[in-house]
Amino acid sequence: MARRLVWVPPTLFGLLLLVFTVSHIIPADPARVIAGENAPAEQVEALRQRFGLDRPLPEQFLRYAMDVATGSLGVSLYTQRPVLDDLLARLPATFELALYAILISILAGVPLGVVAALRRNGWIDQVIRVVTVTGLAIAAFWLAILLQLLFSMKLDLLPVQGRSAGWGPEPITGFYTIDALLRGDFETLGDSLRYLALPTLTLAIPATATIVRFTRAGVLNVMSSNAVFYQAAMGIPRTVVIWKYILRSALIGTLTQIGLVFGNLLAGAVVVETVFAWPGLGLFAYNSILQSDYNAIMGFTLFTGAVFIGVNLLVDIAQSLLDPRDR
């Protein structure tokens, strides 16, 4: 446990170094990249001076690290607001999406994985296998468009895009569903859930496929272990063995994958939020790409990396609390 914590600062430092490399060393002329293709030479020169891009690289890195340490990721060239403020304002929207997607994928994925393993090579296992193979190979943005086409445009059941019909509930946590619930506003809650449905489903399908595969493999592993063999030989009924021993270890195994699944969700969010115009980090990244908003993209990369490292740390902590072998 302590070992994990010790690695967080060096990993964060490495992340900083990596983003610095991408933003300051890879481009031949960073000032030109920031200013844009058609900016006049004087403007590029002024930017070079202002951001200290004419200084030696170590000095530039030190300056960059100091900026990040004090919470400054630069100013977005498009929104003209500090990038960190923009990112923090959009974090709840992405987290809300990711949270529901993870919940759905666990609720659907773990039982399906267990059933597939218990009925190994039976027809139900074959069906689940075909579905997961498809779920893992489908392009998230294409799936998003298909769902939009079917449920919003053809059937007219769910909204095409956006997060809310109005302004959303008065913020407490920034999660629309939770805020609406806290304020007892069930109309807004229903509205938020309707807008959440399609983007959540899009993200949940590949995540479910991943969890099914891990759970199935985990359960098969436990079923062939000596411990389970011993339990069965002792005459303990099969159902008891399954419920007590197999499910428990399968759940712990699944938990280790949540960090990985969460990373995929953050990555998937970029394209899914783009299709559904969901006002989170992903849509922010897409707009920054369109505007060639350099500071915003580098801020997004650094921020997402830091969030990802934090989530993985939390998963590790949760796992060591749950797994008796780790205590």
Add this chain to the structure above:
Amino acid sequence: MKTLRRILRDRALVAGLVIISLLVLAAVFAGTLATFPGDVTGFDPGARLEPPGPVYYLGTDRMGADLYSRLLFGARLTIMVAVLATAVAVLIGVPMGLVAGYHRGWFSDLLMRVSDVFLAIPQIVLAIAIAQTLGPAIQNVILALSATYWPFWARLVYAETRSQRNETYVEAAVAMGASPFRVMVLHILPNIASSIIVRTTIGMGGTILAAAALGFLGLGAPPPAPEWGRMIAESREYLPQAWWYATAPGIAILLVVIGFNLLGDGLRDVLDPRIRRGADGN
């Protein structure tokens, strides 16, 4: 003969092989198979957004180009990006993993920490940052993807090399006076090749998905290149009327990625019977 029979018995492997062969054939014979090869990068205002039919098998796009022909030429682009990006990632990752796994010391630790940092960011996010910095071009997509995917091979080869390091055959080679380079390349590498092949096959599928996502976000080959991801992005403006527009490239991506995943799964079963199918999440 025995190996061949084992390969043919594995349905996943056969299905994967068939799909990938079709992709390669489509790419190689795109010029012959295409019904409107001149349309791929052209503009035909009279034939805009035609639904699928006997003339335009899969319909036409906003430029009046035949989607079937564009898909065929897009297969070339897909194969090129996937093969080159994966090859570069393998060429960086495998030697790093070998060296780090064979030797012990600060240099090995450093190599592995560096790969940890790369893995600490979701791959597509880092690829977006790199592709954006370099500008939209096909070679930049390849560069961005290989720069983000090499740690997967470095990690795999590192772990495998570590476990082979103490095997008797390695000890024997070292005792015979073989240089570290010789031991790594001639003794250890052949013994871990099957894992690398399996990982590379599945990695091709992942690379194609990531490249399509970059194309969708506008970071791929600039238009009018028949890039599958960008074709789907373009179609969004014409929904729901032009339902066929996104359908064809989407199915193409799906099939090709399924093909590589099945092939990888099948190869794992054939090359390494110890590992049960689906034992890892890929």
